[in-house]
Amino acid sequence: MSSLKxxxxxxxxxxxxxxxxxxxxxxxxxxxxxxPIFRRMEELFQAVIPETENDRIRRGLRETGKPKYTTxxxxxxxxxxxxxxxxxxxxxxGRSPVFQYQGRHGEPATHVKAVEALMDxxxxxxxxxxxxxxxxxxxxxxxxxxxxxxxxEEELTVSRFEERQQKFLGMDIGPKKRIKxxxxxxxxxxxxxxxVRPFDFYPDPRVPVNRxxxxxxxxxxxxxxxNKIVQRGERGQYFNVDVLKKLKPNRSESRDxxxxxxxxxxxxxxxxxxxxxxxxxxxxxxxxxxxxPRDWELGSGTSPEKWVFTVANEQVIIxxxxxxxxxxxxxxxxxxxxxxxxxxxxxxxxxxSEPMNDALTWLVNTHxxxxxxxxxxxxxxxxxxxxxxxxxxxxxGRIIRLKPTAYGMDPRLxxxxxxIVDVTQNHLRDTQVFTDMIQRSLGVTDxxxxxxxxxxxxxxxxxxxxxxFGVNRLKxxxxxxxAMGFTPLSQRMLQTTQQHYDLERxxxxxxxxxVQGDPFVNITPETIQGFxxxxxxxxxxxxxxxxxxxxxxxxxxxxxxxxxxxxQYDVSGVFTYMAKLGGLTAIDQFRLQLTDEQKLIAQIKAGxxxxxEESDVGKPNGGGERFSTPPGATxxxxxxxxxxxxxxxxxxxxxxxx
Numbered sequence: 163m164s165s166l167k168x169x170x171x172x173x174x175x176x177x178x179x180x181x182x183x184x185x186x187x188x189x190x191x192x193x194x195x196x197x198p199i200f201r202r203m204e205e206l207f208q209a210v211i212p213e214t215e216n217d218r219i220r221r222g223l224r225e226t227g228k229p230k231y232t233t234x235x236x237x238x239x240x241x242x243x244x245x246x247x248x249x250x251x252x253x254x255x256g257r258s259p260v261f262q263y264q265g266r267h268g269e270p271a272t273h274v275k276a277v278e279a280l281m282d283x284x285x286x287x288x289x290x291x292x293x294x295x296x297x298x299x300x301x302x303x304x305x306x307x308x309x310x311x312x313x314x315e316e317e318l319t320v321s322r323f324e325e326r327q328q329k330f331l332g333m334d335i336g337p338k339k340r341i342k343x344x345x346x347x348x349x350x351x352x353x354x355x356x357x358v359r360p361f362d363f364y365p366d367p368r369v370p371v372n373r374x375x376x377x378x379x380x381x382x383x384x385x386x387x388x389n390k391i392v393q394r395g396e397r398g399q400y401f402n403v404d405v406l407k408k409l410k411p412n413r414s415e416s417r418d419x420x421x422x423x424x425x426x427x428x429x430x431x432x433x434x435x436x437x438x439x440x441x442x443x444x445x446x447x448x449x450x451x452x453x454x455p456r457d458w459e460l461g462s463g464t465s466p467e468k469w470v471f472t473v474a475n476e477q478v479i480i481x482x483x484x485x486x487x488x489x490x491x492x493x494x495x496x497x498x499x500x501x502x503x504x505x506x507x508x509x510x511x512x513x514x515s516e517p518m519n520d521a522l523t524w525l526v527n528t529h530x531x532x533x534x535x536x537x538x539x540x541x542x543x544x545x546x547x548x549x550x551x552x553x554x555x556x557x558x559g560r561i562i563r564l565k566p567t568a569y570g571m572d573p574r575l576x577x578x579x580x581x582i583v584d585v586t587q588n589h590l591r592d593t594q595v596f597t598d599m600i601q602r603s604l605g606v607t608d609x610x611x612x613x614x615x616x617x618x619x620x621x622x623x624x625x626x627x628x629x630x631f632g633v634n635r636l637k638x639x640x641x642x643x644x645a646m647g648f649t650p651l652s653q654r655m656l657q658t659t660q661q662h663y664d665l666e667r668x669x670x671x672x673x674x675x676x677v678q679g680d681p682f683v684n685i686t687p688e689t690i691q692g693f694x695x696x697x698x699x700x701x702x703x704x705x706x707x708x709x710x711x712x713x714x715x716x717x718x719x720x721x722x723x724x725x726x727x728x729x730q731y732d733v734s735g736v737f738t739y740m741a742k743l744g745g746l747t748a749i750d751q752f753r754l755q756l757t758d759e760q761k762l763i764a765q766i767k768a769g770x771x772x773x774x775e776e777s778d779v780g781k782p783n784g785g786g787e788r789f790s791t792p793p794g795a796t797x798x799x800x801x802x803x804x805x806x807x808x809x810x811x812x813x814x815x816x817x818x819x820x
Contacts, residue, residue, distance in 0.1 A: 165483045166460065167401040174459050179479050181458070182449045182471055185364070185379050192367035193360070196507050197418055200304055200360055203512045204421035206519065207303050209237035231534050236526055238597060239512050239519040242606045243302045246511060249610070249636045250298045254648060254699055259672035260285055260294075261652045262697035269692040275671055276689040280659060281652075282672035284352035293355040300357065301497035301643065305510030306371060308358035309495050309647070310382065311655060313487075313662050316349030317397075351665070353655045358382045358494070361418040364449070370506055371496055372646060380492045381449035383417045385427075388442060391480070400472065400480045406444065409475060417445070447473040450485065450492050468492070489657040497647040499639065515600045522596045529589040536582040544568075547576035605635025637700075644699035652696040663687055714740040 168175040217233055224232075254260070259282040265274055285291065293309060300307035321344045328336045362384065366377025374380060388407075395403040419426055449471045455461035460469070460482075468490060472481030487493070500508040543553060547568035552560060568576050601607050610633065668682045718736055721727045741749040 165399055165401055165481050168479050168482055170402045170405045170478050175479055178458060178460075178471065178482070179473060179477075182381075182447070182451070182473055182479075183476055185366075185449065185451065186381060186447060189364035189367050189379075189381070192506065193363065193365075194418070197361065197420075199513060201421040202516070203303055203305075203510055205423050206235075206239055206512050206516060207243070208421075208423040209235045209240055231530065234523065234527055234530070236519065236523045236593075238522055238600060239515040241611065242515065242600060242604055243299075243511050245606050245611045246302055246604070246636055246639075247299050249633070250302075250640055250643070251295055253640050254298065254644070255291065255294060257699070261655075262673075263652070263656070263694040264697055266693040266695050269694065272683070273689055273692055274694065276669075276683050276685045277656065277694055278672045279669040279683050280663070280685050280690060281656065283669050284655070284659070287350055288352045288354055290353070290355045293357050296357045297497060297647070298643070300360070301499050302511040304360050305499050305508050305513060306360050306363075307497035307647070308360065308363050308382075309497075309651065310356050310358055311493050311495075311651070311658070312354055313352070313658050314354045315351045315662075318347045318349045320345050320347055351663075353658060359420070361420050367506065370504065372498055372503070372508075374494060374496055375491055375650075377492075379449060379451040380494055381447060382494075383445060383447050385443045386446050388444070391444065391474075394481075399483075402478050402480050405478055406474050406480055409477065444474045445476075446480075447476060448481075449473070487658060488661050489654045491650075491654055493654070495647045495651040495654075497643050501639075501642045511604055514603055518596050518600050518603070522593055522600075525586075525589040525593050525596070529586040532584055532586040536584065540580045540582060542578045542580065544576045547571075553577070610636070640699055649696045649698060653694075656690075656694060660687075660690055663690065711740060 168178065220232060259278045261278065261281045263274055263277050263281075265271075297307045297309045321342055323340055324343050325338045325340055327334050327338050362382050364379075364381040364383075365371050365374055366379050369377045391400055391403060391406065394400045450468060451471065452466050452468050453460070454466055455463035458469075468485040470481065470483060470485055471479060474480050485493075498508045499511050500514075502508050541553070543550070547565055549563040549565060552562045562577070564573060564576060664687055666684070666686045668684050671681055671683050714736070718733075718740055721731060721736065722733060738749055738753075
């Protein structure tokens with residue numbers, strides 16, 4: 163979509179730019195209240211604390227080979243968060259397909275399959291899985307996960323050198339000439355997703371973030387390379403590119419970089435030996451605003467419309483265009499960990515557990531500080547009677563010499579060790595109290611983390627009950643995230659696909675690969691039209707395929723032992739399904755082609771089949787080996803193969819072999 167061009171430094175350009183910056187500043191003022199908390203959560207997730215001067219000195223001594231203690235941070239909250247994240251990713255991303263739909267107004271099942279197949283293709287080829295993983299992690303780490311989406315029709319520029327014959331009036335002349343050939347190649351077409359750091363996110367501060375779509379604007383900051391800006395300028399998406407090139411890239415970066423524990427990428431000035439100056443990266447502010455065009459001098463419209471603006475280095479507008487999407491929603495979806503409806507921003511899992519994790523860290527550190535104190539020999543010394551250099555030598559096996567004035571006297575009168583009492587001997591036992599408090603607060607128990615509770619033998623019922631109660635706590639968060647984030651995300655991506663998809667292709671059916679029949683479906687713009695709803699995630703774990711296969715095995719054993727059941731079900735089909743459920747997908751390679759005896763005789767009379775011995779045809783038990791014509795093979799090819807065939811004439815209980 164082409165942009166509406168705004169001439170740089172014109173009154174209209176400056177008016178719109180200032181209006182955008184005012185909105186960004188208002189949002190940043192509200193969001194910045196949470197920035198210190200976001201930094202602490204990053205440090206807690208990285209299990210680091212700011213290094214003190216004493217820690218820096220001790221680290222320097224350790225690096226020179228002198229053992230010195232260090233301050234520890236107990237990463238218990240980190241372990242709890244990753245356990246919850248594992249549960250969420252299994253629940254949301256372990257489904258097949260991840261984005262499941264159902265018809266709202268009676269859309270046929272073939273259209274539902276087509277929609278799921280196309281969205282699954284975009285999930286895999288559009289590299290959407292990694293952003294979804296990070297989206298769920300950010301919800302637990304910051305309390306806020308932001309995912310952006312956009313439609314991309316990729317166009318690749320490919321150049322190569324070729325040897326081509328020179329021509330004149332259609333005739334070859336002279337030697338071949340080496341020329342450069344440049345082609346424009348169509349690439350991926352579909353939805354793209356990306357993550358946004360909470361430090362770079364600018365929602366409307368007048369509404370809670372969980373009601374993002376009720377606000378009048380939302381934006382983000384992002385660093386974009388010069389090549390990408392040029393490409394978008396060639397497609398008409400950006401303007402004022404020549405003005406932007408004259409400006410220096412923003413090396414200082416006005417956005418908050420968060421905690422130093424997160425080593426963010428940075429832009430540095432690069433100069434090649436040939437003095438080819440790299441233009442570098444520009445800091446872009448993308449702001450989506452619901453506005454009345456007449457008030458912004460963008461047209462004569464009087465109804466609110468959604469527009470998207472791009473401002474480089476907060477100086478020059480390089481993009482201005484209507485959003486143009488039929489869903490008419492801001493292209494961002496948020497996830498929050500805590501289900502609370504009125505606050506602007508909510509707490510994260512790490513923030514809830516932070517005080518308890520700090521107490522846990524304090525208990526561990528004070529205990530080991532006391533142990534180190536005991537190991538360091540707290541002594542009372544008379545320096546007039548002892549060579550202090552010997553006493554302060556840190557090496558093992560040292561000899562402490564007395565001065566001449568102390569010769570002949572009791573050495574204990576010169577050096578005496580104080581009695582050390584370990585007042586922290588119960589600290590490690592007290593850590594269990596705080597780990598239990600964190601588990602009760604967040605609902606992530608030892609059983610969910612893969613560890614059995616201590617305290618004697620546990621029955622299977624006790625373990626299952628404890629795990630199910632903990633899972634129910636996580637299930638509540640999963641259902642909340644499904645309603646808040648995944649449902650609107652899936653619906654908007656489908657509506658965008660219905661608007662922009664214009665191809666006709668065959669795609670692999672998403673979901674259960676154990677079904678028989680054609681595994682592909684032909685998809686056109688017409689087959690994905692309709693109204694479809696996302697099948698919500700109910701928070702339960704996906705079914706274990708191995709456990710399913712074990713259950714089918716028991717049922718299959720009972721089926722073959724019961725003639726009544728064997729007559730009512732396709733035993734061969736059940737066996738094939740059970741094998742594929744267990745991962746043995748090659749079972750179809752061993753399937754025999756069975757042919758009715760009368761049909762076989764009719765095919766022989768028609769000349770399609772040739773028996774090995776004419777006298778065997780029609781005899782009881784088949785009279786010898788038989789074979790069938792493979793699909794696509796001629797009778798002559800079968801005759802040549804017959805000399806190599808040693809198939810039995812009949813399989814017991816299954817009839818003749820075709």
